[in-house]
Amino acid sequence: MLNFVWRQLRGRAGRSAALLVGVLVATTGFVVLTGATTTSRLAVTGAVERDTRAAYDILVRPKGTRTALEAERGLVRPNYLSGLFGGITTAQYDQVKAVDGVDVAAPIAMLGYSTTPIEMPIDLTDAVDRSLDRQVIRIDRAFLAERGLTHATAAPTYVYVTKHGLHYPVIGDQYYPDAVRYTDGRTYDTQDCGLTPREVLDGGRTEPVCDLRVEQGNQLTALTERQTWEVNTFRLLPNGRFEQSTAGNGPDAPASSSATRLTITLRLTVPFLLAAVDPDAEQRLVGLTDTVVTGRPLAATDTTVVTNQGGGLISRRVSVLATSRPFVDGAIRATYTRLRPGRSLAEIPPQDLTAALRGAPAVAAGGTEQDALSAYRAQLADGLSADTCCWGQLQVVVQAGQATYDQQPDGTLRVNTTAPGPDVYNGEGTLIPLPRPWLTEDTSFRPLISLRLGPGGQDARQWHAVGLFDPEKLTGFSDLGKVPLETYEPPAAQGADDRSRAALGGQPLEPSGNPAGYLSAPPLLLTTLASVPGLLANGTSPQRTAPISAIRVRVADVHGYSERSAERVRLIAERIATETGLDVDITLGSSPAPQTVELPAGAFGRPELRLTENWSALGVASAIVKAVDRKSAALFVLVLVVCVLFLGNAVSAAVRDRRPELAVLACLGWPARRIGALILGEVTALGLAAGLLSVGLAFPLGAALDIALDWRRALLAVPVALLLALVAGLAPALRGARAHPAAALRPPVAAARWVRRPRSLPGLALVNLVRAPGRTLLGAGALAIGVAALTVVAAAAYAFRGAIVGSLLGDTVSLSVRGADAMAAVATVLLGAAAVADVLYLNIRDRAAELATLRATGWTDAALRRLIGYEGLLLGALGALTGAGLGLGGAAWLVGELPPALLLVTAAVALAGMLVTCLAALVPAALLHRLPTARLLAEE
Incomplete structure (x- = not known):
C-alpha cells in the first residue's frame, strides 16, 4: 500500500505539490502568527459614564490587590487606598515613570496609623470650693463618636486640691531615676508612685500622692484610654493661685508652677494615617504645596533625622505635613463632682481610692463637652513648636485591611465583622507609651496588623509637623475631579432609610477614629518617600523592600474623556502593565456609583444602619491577560478553515480525476475501505511532509518577522498539518470509496x-x-x-x-x-x-x-x-x-x-x-x- 501511495503521489506531482504547498502555508502561518500573540495584553471592559477628568487617569497597584467586588461589579469603595500597604518597589516606580506618554507618576506609600493624642484642656476653677481644706474633683468621662450613637463611659479622673504644703520632685540630668531629690532637699524612692508631689501631713511627715498611671505604666498600651485613670494634684495657695508639679515637662523645667486658673488636660487618642509621597509629583498631580496653610511644604530633601541620644538610645524624627482637618467624629463629655475626702489622698493607696471616696459628701460641680475637631484646631493655634504642637508617636503603627461584604438579594452590601485585634497595639517597652483608642473595643470591620518598625525600647520614632495642609484645597476635591477614587476623599455616608437618617440626625456618618471601623479616613499625615528607608530601618516589615502602595498616573495630552483620550490612556496602561507586571486600573471615565450598605450594630450603642455610600464605577476596568485573544485566535482558525476548504476542493478534484482508476480497482475486488485508505494515505503523507517542512520554516520566518518561537510551538506544526490534511481529505475519501464503478461513465460537469x-x-x-x-x-x-x-x-x-x-x-x-x-x-x-x-x-x-x-x-x-x-x-x-x-x-x-x-x-x-x-x-x-x-x- 505504501509503495502504491508513493507512486500515485509521484505520478501526479503537480497536484501533490499544490496540496503540499497549501498545507505548508496554512500550518506555518498558524504556528508563526500565534507565536506573535501569546503575550501579555491588557483587556479593557466597561461603559463610560462620565465626561470630566479626575486628578489621574491610571492607577497602578500591587499584583493581586483587586477585590471580589471590583472583579465582579467594577466597583471601588471610597478611600480604598487606605487599606493598601506596600507591594510596589522603587524600581517598578522608575519603570512607570520611564513609559513614554506618562505626564505625572505620583507614588504613595501607606505606612499605617499613628495613634496621636488630641489634647482637650478643661477649666475646673469654678468647680473648686475655696473654703475647703482638702477636696477632690471627680471627672466622669464619656466618650462619644458617630454622631453620638456610639458612647461609652470611662474610668474617672481625679483632681486633688489641698491647702497643705507640697514638695515637688526636682529633675536633674537623668529624666526618670529610681530615686529623685525633692524641693525639701531630701531624696525619695519614686518606683511606687512616680514623679508625684509629696503632701506634708500632721507631724511634719510627708507622703506621696500616688497616681495610678504609674501602676498602669508598664501595661499602658494594653489598656484603652477608657480604662485608664489618673490623679492630678494641686495646692491652693493663700493668694488664691493653684500650684502644681512640672516634673513631666523635662529635666530643665522648674519643680513647680502656679496659675490663676486650675486646668487639666484630657486626651483623646486619634489614629492618623501616615503616608509617604514624592512632594514634587504630588504638587504636579493635586497641588499639594498650594494647600499648605501654616508652616512650610514638604521638600524632597526631608528625610528621617537620626540622633544618637547616648546610652544606646536612638531617636528618629520624621518631618510631615499634618492635616488641618482631622475628619474624625469624636468627643469627650466630662461631668464634674466635688467630693470631701475624710483624709489626705497621700494616705490612700491608689488601688483603694475609688472605695475610699465612695460615700464621701458629693456636690455636682458642672461639666463640659469637647469635640475632636475643635480641640485639634485649638491645639494647632499654638503654632508648630516642637514641644507644644503637632507631634505623634511612631512606636506603635497599625495597619488596617479592607472591609469585606456579603451581597444581599436586592444588591445591598452587608459589611462583615472581623475578630478584634487589640494585640497590634502592644508597645511594651516603647519610649512613648500611649493607651489604645477606646474604640478598639468596639465592633471591628477590618483586620489589623502591626507595622514592626524596630526595637521600641532603644529606638524612639516620632513625627513632627513642619506644616499644615488643608485637604479640601487639593485638586481631588474640586467639582470637576471629585470622584470617590481620589486619594484624599473626605469620607461620609448618608442614611439610606428614614430610620437611619433619624438616628444620624440628618447628618452623614463620619469615621469614628477606629482603624478597624468601617469608614476609613484618608491619609492625614504626609511625609516623603525619602524618609521611608530611615523610618523602616531595623524593622521586620516586608514594606522595607516594596514600600509603595499605589502609583497614580496622569497621561500627557489627555483633556477630558474622548475616544482618542481613552485609547491613548489604554495604550499607556498596557505598556505599564506589560513592563511592571502590576495591576492596572484605567480610572479615566470613572463616575460616582452610590451603593446601599448595611452596617451591623456596634458594641457601644450604635444601632444597625442602612447607608448610602458614594462608591466609584470604573469607566474602564483593566486586567492583564496572558493568552491569545479571541479575535486573534478566530483569525488564525479562519486561516485553517480556508485551507481546509482549499484542500478539500483539491482532493475532491483528484478523486474525480481518478474516477476511472478507482472504478477499475473496485472491479478488481478492492473493498471500499481500502480505496478510502488509499486516498487518506496520500493526503496523510502530504500532511506529514508539510508539517516537517513547517518546523524548519517556522524559525527563519519568525526571525524575519521578529517573532519569538520555542521548540514546543514549532513542533505543534506536525499534528496541525496532519489534522488539517485528514479533515480536508476525509469527505472526498468517503465519497470516492463509496462511488459505484458505473459513476466513472457520467460526465464530471x-x-x-x-x-x-x-x-x-x-x-x-x-x-x-x-x-x-x-x-x-x-x-x-x-x-x-x-x-x-x-x-x-x-x-x-x-x-x-x-x-x-x-x-x-x-x-x-x-x-x-x-x-x-x-x-x-x-x-x-x-x-x-x-x-x-x-x-x-x-x-x-x-x-x-x-x-x-x-x-x-x-x-x-x-x-x-x-x-x-x-x-x-x-x-x-x-x-x-x-x-x-x-x-x-x-x-x-x-x-x-x-x-x-x-x-x-x-x-x-x-x-x-x-x-x-x-x-x-x-x-x-x-x-x-x-x-x-x-x-x-x-x-x-
Missing part, C-alpha cells in the same frame, strides 16, 4: 437545465458556475471568509483609529490591531483567492472537451480567456460581497454604530478581494493554450 440559453459571455460564465454549484460555493465561501476577516481587521485599524474601544462585547475583538492579526487576515484572503483559482482550473480541466469544441468552431483563445475571466470575476464578486457584508455587520455589531468610515473601509476591502481574485484567475486562463484540442475531440 452537470448540465444547468433551469438556466436559459445564454446570449453573452457573462451569461455563459454564470451558467458554467451554476453547473458545479458545490465547487462554486466552496470557492466563494473560502474567499468570503477571508474578506470578512479582513473587513473586521481593517475596520479596527482605520474606521476606529487603530482600536475598537470602550464598548467592546467582552473580549471578542482585541483592543488594538497587531501586525500578526493583519497578516492572518491577508493570508486568509490570499488562500481564498487561491481556492477561487483552483476552482477555475478544475472547471477548465473538467470542461476541457467543451472548450476544445468551442475552439474548433472558431472561438479564439482571447475569447476563451475572457470567458474564464468572467467566471473568476463572478466568483470573486460572490465571495467578496458576501464576505464584506458579513464583516460590515460584525464590526457594526461589536461597536454598536455604523460610521461612514466603516462603509468606506468595507467597500475598499470588497474591491481589493475582487481584484485579488481576478489576478488569481489569470493563472488558469493562461493555461488554456495548453489544451490538446485534437486529442480531446478525438476522444469525444
